[in-house]
Amino acid sequence: MSEKKVRVRFAPSPTGPLHIGGVRTALYNYLFARQHNGEIIFRIEDTDTNRFVPGAEEYILESFKWLGIDFDEGVSFGGNYGPYRQSERKELYKEYVQKLIAADKAYIAFDTPEELNAKRQEVQNFQYDASTRDQMKNSLTLSKEDVEKNMAKGEQYVVRFKVEPNIDVIVQDIIRGTVKINSSIIDDKVLYKSADQLPTYHLANIVDDHLMKITHVIRGEEWLPSAPLHVLLYRALGWEETMPTFAHLPLLLKPEGNGKLSKRDGDRLGFPVFPLEWKDPKTGEISSGYRESGYFPEAVINFLALLGWNPGTEQELFSMDELIEAFKLERASKSGAKFDYQKGIWFNHQYIQLKSNEEIGRL
Structure with missing residues (x-):
């Protein structure tokens, strides 16, 4: 491990809603940074002006706020290495x-x-x-x-x-x-x-x-x-x-394992592939999100953390702090991880059982 202060970044393009695979990438960066007392930077890579989608950047930031992934510097957070938007x-x-x-x-x-x-x-x-x-x-x-x-x-x-x-x-x-x-x-x-x-x-x-x-x-x-x-x-x-x-x-794969997970798979099988609901500004089409589908953010985090990473134990339920302590990048899989959406439902049920009636009512 380098003796320099660990600094990682998550750098999405504002070309649409944040895919669940992007959330997992951000989560792994976050866990790695926190475990090593490092910093995570939020950068916007908007050099592809033809694909820019209004509202995408705000959507991405709101998604991370809901999920409990906080950044140390970057777009909307400030810092000493800006500007953090590539077009600037x-x-x-x-x-x-x-x-x-x-x-x-x-x-x-x-x-x-x-x-x-x-x-x-x-x-x-x-x-x-x-x-x-x-x-x-x-x-x-x-x-x-x-x-x-x-x-x-x-x-x-x-x-x-x-x-x-x-x-x-x-x-x-x-x-x-x-x-x-x-x-x-x-x-x-x-x-x-x-x-x-x-x-x-x-x-x-x-x-x-x-x-x-x-x-x-x-x-x-x-x-x-x-x-x-x-x-x-x-x-x-x-x-x-x-x-x-x-x-x-590793890639997040379709539930059947044959190819990369896409929005169409979610539409076909009835599960969200975005953290929050998204309304396409051009077509008006609405895509479902985990928040609006009644999921706790802790359940989504726990589910995603174990898609492509193995803690080396039988433990399945992890708080964010426990994930930070247990996470090892070396234990990430080289091969793609099948997106088992039924397991995601199971995780949410586990968290529902741990919540008070008041917390469940706020869903």
């Missing part, structure tokens, strides 16, 4: 984009979507990487004058990460152990788009985690394929020595 950090990201270009770790690319599509039609499994970048329209193939001329004309461009080929990239993961891949399978990812003057997730994520002194990145398994790229970005920016430790959590 644009100039900061530009600075690091320029540093990568100046160090020959990134380059400007002018290829249009149409040109890229044509290339994909022409070349099977086309990948923009070390083997193809010298055939494309970018600052590695164009003269400096042409690059400046294109930019002066207002031509749209992206900045791509220049991935060095044939390098072994090693990711040390608390749950999965050592993950090793060859850099040749990683394409030159887009880090920045001139169209909206915003970075992509990969760059913003690395810059924010470094500047906010995040020590552990605890996130879903779906981000594991991106981890080698993130290691390379830390290296390119000269931050490898302070790179956080990774832990990639």
Whole structure:
């Protein structure tokens, strides 16, 4: 364990209601931080402006308030490392984009979507990487004058990460152990788009985690394929020595176990997949929530904690304090956890029996 103060973050995108899988990720971050007398930061990753949904941020914050997961700093909480909303950090990201270009770790690319599509039609499994970048329209193939001329004309461009080929990239993961891949399978990812003057997730994520002194990145398994790229970005920016430790959590699976849990599964089988009820601002469709369905927040927390984590004992009922004491990331499962909603009902019944009539009446 690092001797630095433990700092973790939960960083949702305001693109809709908070999925129950996101709640579990936040819970595991919270338990880890509290167990190590550390801090948990709430960050909003809103660089994808096309998918922004009004009211989503407020919904997420209200969900955590109901569940009893409190943050130490971040959006709505303040702190010394703000702003904590990515859309308010644009100039900061530009600075690091320029540093990568100046160090020959990134380059400007002018290829249009149409040109890229044509290339994909022409070349099977086309990948923009070390083997193809010298055939494309970018600052590695164009003269400096042409690059400046294109930019002066207002031509749209992206900045791509220049991935060095044939390098072994090693990711040390608390749950999965050592993950090793060859850099040749990683394409030159887009880090920045001139169209909206915003970075992509990969760059913003690395810059924010470094500047906010995040020590552990605890996130879903779906981000594991991106981890080698993130290691390379830390290296390119000269931050490898302070790179956080990774832990990639198992997916929450459908009750039948065949694929990732989705809202449709809840609709189909009659259980909520959101902590609170959600009304879609566009369609008016209402999705059920655990709060409105008569669940105690303690029951939801207890149920989620044991989805993908094993305490190593027969104990099933845990208060938040007991979870903080017992939680060990190393005991999280590598394989996905089936969402047993009947078990969730069982947990709620256990908590109902422990409550007073007055507490039950307030449900």
